[in-house]
Amino acid sequence: MKFMNILLQIQTTPVVVDSLTGDVITPAGARGEVSISLMEMIMKGGPIMIPLGLLLVLTLYIFIERMLVYAKIKPLKDGFVSSLKEYIAKGDIKGAVQLCEAQQSPEAMMLAQGVRRVGQPLQEIRTAMQQAGLYEISLLERNLSVLLITGRIAPIFGFIGTIVGVIKIFYDISLAKTVEIEVISTGLYQKMMASAAGLVVGLLAFVFYHWLNSKVDKMVQHQEKIQMQFLDILSEP
Secondary structure (H helix, E strand, O other): OHHHHHHHHHHHOOOEEOOOOOOEEOOOOOEEOOOOOHHHHHHOOOOOHHHHHHHHHHHHHHHHHHHHHHHHOOOOOOHHHHHHHHHHHOOOHHHHHHHHHOOOOHHHHHHHHHHHOEOEOHHHHHHHHHHHHHHHHHHHOOOHHHHHHHHHHHHHHHHHHHHHHHHHHHHHHHHHOOOOHHHHHHHHHHHHHHHHHHHHHHHHHHHHHHHHHHHHHHHHHHHHHHHHHHHHHHHOO
8 A cells, every 4th residue: 555655646746847947846856857768768677678679689680581582572474374385385395494483483483393394294293383382482481480489489578577577676675674666666667668578579570470471371372373374274285
């Protein structure tokens, strides 16, 4: 109850500002600074902010790196398969393969595996293309699992910081033999900043993972569409 009364007293204490200097005057008449930089506030979170900071840097790095990779990928146009059909009809398999490799896209790499096996049973061609497609998708999904893991463990680190902050609060109270805001402020800062940082990093990793995963899903759908078009061409008499 004493602790709650102190918090209520702090929240309801009026703030008086000196009209000449702009300084904040406390009820005791002392002048104090009320501004605090973001870095100072983060440092009050304690040592647990170091692994959380590393997780944040890792999350941003993976997101930016994957976005740059996906930005370089240009989906194949619908007329590309028809161009392959012309090469295959003329028996120019080597030219068809070179056309695929020149595109430098996951769909083209998959089609190249199918073109190399033209003349073999259709099921073998389909299997080879599916395996090539899975390999290309695995390259697109590289490091996405790290984002998923980060989204799960970052809040845990924040919870650990919260527990450490609570322990510090009770430890400081036991040393000071009183429950004053100056005594518990350090533990409160550590508790709240660790919780907030863990949730923010976890949320960013979660959002980035699903955003990037949705882009990969769209590429997979387009890849399957291209595969069906190519197999339909091979099935034609």
